[in-house]
Amino acid sequence: MKIVVIGGTGLIGSKLVNQLREHGHEAVAAAPNTGVNTLTGEGLAEALKDASVVVDVSNSPSWDDAAVLNFFETSTRNLLSYEAAEGVRHHVALSVVGTERLTESGYFRAKIAQEKLIKEGSIPYSIVHATQFYEFLKGLADISMAGDTVHLPPVLFQPMAADDVASAVGRIAVGQPVNGIVEIAGPEQFRVDELVRRRLASLEDPREVIADPNARYDGAKVSEKTLLPGNNARLGETSFETWLSQPAAQIPTAHRQPTGEAW
Numbered sequence: 630m631k632i633v634v635i636g637g638t639g640l641i642g643s644k645l646v647n648q649l650r651e652h653g654h655e656a657v658a659a660a661p662n663t664g665v666n667t668l669t670g671e672g673l674a675e676a677l678k679d680a681s682v683v684v685d686v687s688n689s690p691s692w693d694d695a696a697v698l699n700f701f702e703t704s705t706r707n708l709l710s711y712e713a714a715e716g717v718r719h720h721v722a723l724s725v726v727g728t729e730r731l732t733e734s735g736y737f738r739a740k741i742a743q744e745k746l747i748k749e750g751s752i753p754y755s756i757v758h759a760t761q762f763y764e765f766l767k768g769l770a771d772i773s774m775a776g777d778t779v780h781l782p783p784v785l786f787q788p789m790a791a792d793d794v795a796s797a798v799g800r801i802a803v804g805q806p807v808n809g810i811v812e813i814a815g816p817e818q819f820r821v822d823e824l825v826r827r828r829l830a831s832l833e834d835p836r837e838v839i840a841d842p843n844a845r846y847d848g849a850k851v852s853e854k855t856l857l858p859g860n861n862a863r864l865g866e867t868s869f870e871t872w873l874s875q876p877a878a879q880i881p882t883a884h885r886q887p888t889g890e891a892w
């Protein structure tokens with residue numbers, strides 16, 4: 630089965646492409662540096678030729694409110710229209726647990742717009758809502774600075790390893806479209822400030838993390854359970870401690886900052 634992975638060079642995309650190939654699928658990594666640009670449509674028709682499934686794990690290079698909205702709306706419109714022309718049978722998109730509750734954040738308004746286009750479109754779909762990736766914890770500190778300190782709300786979340794995200798997305802991609810949302814999450818709950826503090830300590834990053842009940846999560850007010858998945862979430866196996874002991878966790882992150890610079 631030919632599966633095109635949009636954002637196939639990114640953190641989740643590169644893992645997903647490898648896992649799909651290991652399972653014998655023809656997986657194509659589509660991204661600007663492989664000649665496919667979902668914003669302009671460049672290379673899309675060729676990449677999607679004879680594809681059965683398209684998995685969108687791309688992300689906007691800029692998280693500025695207007696730029697990220699433009700990215701997810703334009704990319705998704707282009708993708709769905711090229712997919713219809715090529716007869717694609719399943720559109721899979723990766724989004725975030727709690728997206729619908731985070732409307733105060735420009736990033737999440739853009740993800741809501743992406744999901745709305747998919748739901749209203751003609752291609753059978755599966756939207757995967759994942760919790761925060763362990764790989765994103767340092768990035769979360771970076772976007773939560775107030776002066777020299779990191780301010781985070783001490784609310785619950787249930788983060789997961791990018792490897793487990795990729796496996797779950799891969800299983801969903803080769804299955805039947807659910808025409809709805811599937812939630813995936815990690816095996817344990819933590820308080821956001823606590824885990825970011827542990828992650829920074831593991832990197833010998835000296836920044837202080839303050840538990841601040843008034844701090845926002847990427848611009849959105851959150852309460853105790855806003856970031857938690859529901860009871861039916863599929864859980865990944867990798868615990869935070871296991872992930873932390875892996876060589877990949879020794880570097881700040883394996884992927885890129887929203888600005889496009891190396892972290």
Ligand SMILES: NC(=O)c1ccc[n+]([C@@H]2O[C@H](COP(=O)([O-])OP(=O)(O)OC[C@H]3O[C@@H](n4cnc5c(N)ncnc54)[C@H](OP(=O)(O)O)[C@@H]3O)[C@@H](O)[C@H]2O)c1
Nearest residue numbers: 636638639640641660661662666667687688761762765884
């Ligand atoms: N971070 C989290 O904790 C979290 C949690 C749940 C869900 N998610 C979702 O997971 C998804 C993937 O995140 P990630 O961290 O794996 O992303 P990432 O590492 O930043 O990768 C982004 C990918 O998108 C590609 N891309 C950028 N502009 C493009 C364009 N115009 N056309 C085609 N491809 C383009 C990039 O290609 P180049 O490398 O060529 O630029 C790259 O392959 C996002 O949609 C995010 O909302 C994230």
